[in-house]
Amino acid sequence: MKPHTVSSIRTIISGELIQGSDEEIVHYGAYRLKQIKNQNTILFTNKRIIDWRTLKKFFPLVLATEWKYSKDEIPENVTVIQVTNADESYWKFVHYYRNQFEIPVVAITGTSGKTTTKEMIKHILSADRIVTATSLTSNSRTANLQYLLSIDEETDAAIFETAVGSPGDVLKAGEYFKPTIGIITNIGAHHLNYCKTLEGYIGAKGEMVKIVNPAGVLIINTEDSNTSKIDMKSFNGKIIKIGIHTTCHFRAFNIQYSQDGMQFSVRHKEIDYQVYVPGFGVHQVYNALAAIAAVYEMGVTIPEAAAHLKTFRKFNKQLxxxxxxxxxxxxxxxxxxxxxxxxxxxxxxxxxxxxxxxxxxxxxxxxxxxxxxxxxxxxxxxxxxxxxxxxxxxxxxxxxxxxxxxxxxxxxxxxxxxxxxxxxxxxxxxxxxxxxxxxxxxxxxxxxxxxxxxxxxxx
The missing domain is CATH 3.90.190.20 (Mur ligase, C-terminal domain)
Incomplete structure (x- = not known):
């Protein structure tokens, strides 16, 4: 997290200093008690804290709260910012923090291939940029704040998975990340215990259309039948199609199984490029196409992307x-x-x-x-x-x-x-x-x- 003083945070969230110093530095953020892992964390909460003993090891702590504590209730090393509504103050801070950074932010959703595509993009960009990304498959909505705060002054790009457990999850992730590039890998049938129907699940994945910056880019697998059911008329940005059809902007052909991976050609703007990616299966080709399209939008040439993909290491237990x-x-x-x-x-x-x-x-x-x-x-x-x-x-x-x-x-x-x-x-x-x-x-x-x-x- 980019460090902030209590004074600057109070300005952002319109809070009143009740106890502590405006000069205290905040390095971490949380909106649940169990998210507090370090000292110098600001906790946004509308709940009253009764047992301070469990938090003592994380002092100094900053509290943004709507509860009106008496002076003798608050430990000495806790700075308290009084706010009218803790939830509103939290989102003011989130939006402010995200808007400080004008960097490419990629959001990826899909039934399969999210993690692999994210890791491919990260691997390619990390050759000469500082990149922050979702950790492995830890893409729970409760982790969104921590991933947002992993962006700081040195970050050149960010890549986050936006998983769907239920409708609204992608929309909520969008409030944090405000992606400039969105990717929908594919849509099968999953998480129907909360989405209720396949149409509901497709709609939940289709929320990606609504969260990408209107001047941004949406990358889709044009041959995925369920993705084609998403209404994209409202999206004013650039839509990039990947696949094997001749109408695709990034088209794969001559796909062959090779030693420990896939060998194929990519055609883009009438020029052909040779690509090898570790990992078996035509689906791995689609993952690579999405990654190549995303980094191309960030200024990486296709030959550069292909060179880095050769050294990509897929996860164990994935084929x-x-x-x-x-x-x-x-x-x-x-x-x-x-x-x-x-x-x-x-x-x-x-x-x-x-x-x-x-x-x-x-x-x-x-x-x-x-x-x-x-x-x-x-x-x-x-x-x-x-x-x-x-x-x-x-x-x-x-x-x-x-x-x-x-x-x-x-x-x-x-x-x-x-x-x-x-x-x-x-x-x-x-x-x-x-x-x-x-x-x-x-x-x-x-x-x-x-x-x-x-x-x-x-x-």
Whole structure:
């Protein structure tokens, strides 16, 4: 955070100094008690603090509050700014702070590819710029303030994920970040427990159109069917289309699987460029296209972006190919699971396992609410369409995938398990050096994570 004196903050939020010094320096911000991690933090709150002992290690502390404390209630090392409305004062400070910085700010949303695209942009820009960004996949709306305050006088660019748990999340993120560049990677079906319907989820992702600066840039996957349902007529900025169609501003063609990654050509303004990006799958090409388009808008040439992408390091457990038990090959894709990422993973399995027996181990898709049955049936349809030699599902809801795939005509062997306990015994009998195994789940599924670990060949 760019340091501010209590005096300057009082001016911003129209507050009255009740206790402490106007010369006190503030280095951090919070609007919840548990967000206080350091000394010299300003806390905006409309709640009365009763137990100061838990906060003592963070003194000196600055409090912007609407509560009228008596003098003997407030510890000596606490500066108090009296405000009429703590929430309004908080947003005055947030808007003021963001408006101090005229830098490129990228906001990324989508069902799949957010984190990878964000990391690609960060990797490219970090070669010669100071960049702040969302940490790994920590994109909760409660972290927005901390990410905003990570921008300071030395920051050249910022890249933030704007995840959707429920409608309004992207709009709220926009109030913090005021992005100059927005990216929608794709829209599948997820978080339907709060968005209620697929249309509601598409609308929640489509809030990106409303938060990007009117003079800014919106980057979209023009071939994603759900993204095409978003009404973009109200956006007055520049829309950049990425994909494989000839109408795309950044078009990929000659896409090929290469050593540990994807090789492809990019056509932009009638000029072709060669690009290699680590990580398997056509979806990785789309991630790279979005990253290239974003950094191009920030002054990085396509050859420069391509050179930096060669050294990009994807996350572990994202279609990570490793040696497995019985000399098999394991594709560990236990980072997350949606129908979008499941389809991408199965395509990779079939592509790199062309000469092998292909086994898919698939866990439950979460955050679906009343849509759980329908979405798991959709997953079963995807499994039927892509095809594998052996299907194993883990979890009660995951069995719906298997049942629906069989109902559609899936004829390969199918095994359904409530948990992972018996799966390892089965696999030890059916996999060998001619087998490639995809294990697909999310990072919050302990049984899937543990099984993936056991399937790896011990060093």
């Amino acid at each position: 990570q190919v490793v040696d497995g038990i019985n000399d098999s090959v394991i594709i560990d894709d236990t980072w997350s699971i949606t129908t979008t990422s499941l389809e991408a993973a199965l395509k990779v399995l079939n592509e790199i396992g062309k000469e092998k027996k292909k086994v898919a181990i698939i866990g439950t898709i979460t955050d679906l609410g009343s849509w759980g049955y329908i979405i798991h049936e959709k997953a079963g349809e995807i499994i039927y369409q892509q095809g594998v030699d052996v299907l194993i599902t883990i979890g009660e809801h995951a069995s719906i995938m298997a049942e629906h795939a069989v109902k559609m005509g899936f004829s390969s062997p199918v095994y359904t398990f409530r948990n992972e306990i018996l799966v390892l015994n089965l696999l030890s009998k059916i996999i060998d050096s001619n087998t490639i195994v995809l294990i697909k789940g999310d990072m919050y599924s302990k049984p899937i994570i543990e099984l993936a670990s056991k399937l790896r060949k011990k060093k």
